[in-house]
Amino acid sequence: MQRCPHCRARYNGTARCRRCGAGLEKLLEIERQAEQLARQAVACLGAGDIAGASSCARIAMRLHATPFNRALVGFIGSLAGHPDTIGGPEIETMCLHGQLDAVEREK
Template identity: 45%
Template structure:
């Protein structure tokens, strides 16, 4: 997350927006979980376990839809045919 969803201010390192003081700890945590699941999916795919990669990828997409995750889903869908 680069900007506060409340006021659009650029975010710094703190989990609280410097401008509007919105607590962003929960959405930042969800974003981190999504990234971790996406990394897990890539690792599983690299290890040759496409089924585990798909499961981890779907968990990541449930948390946050990123362009990379969507691209990986398309890749896995084509690979499964």
């Protein structure tokens, strides 16, 4: 998280926003869970478990749509023979919000 979702103040690494006092603990926990799931997806890839990797990566993507998580879902999709699948309906949402570059939109 780079900014408070309530007041947009820069995140300073604490569990409360320095400006508005909003509690950020749950959001930080969600980010940690997404990172853990992304790591688990990579471990599944290393073990040859494409289905497990895909499941973990998609959940990580739903929790926190980072560039790494998007790339991971796309990479796993290409291994599974679905290179244009980045997580089902999420791709439409990301396109609507301008989060995919032009190359990904062409797929």
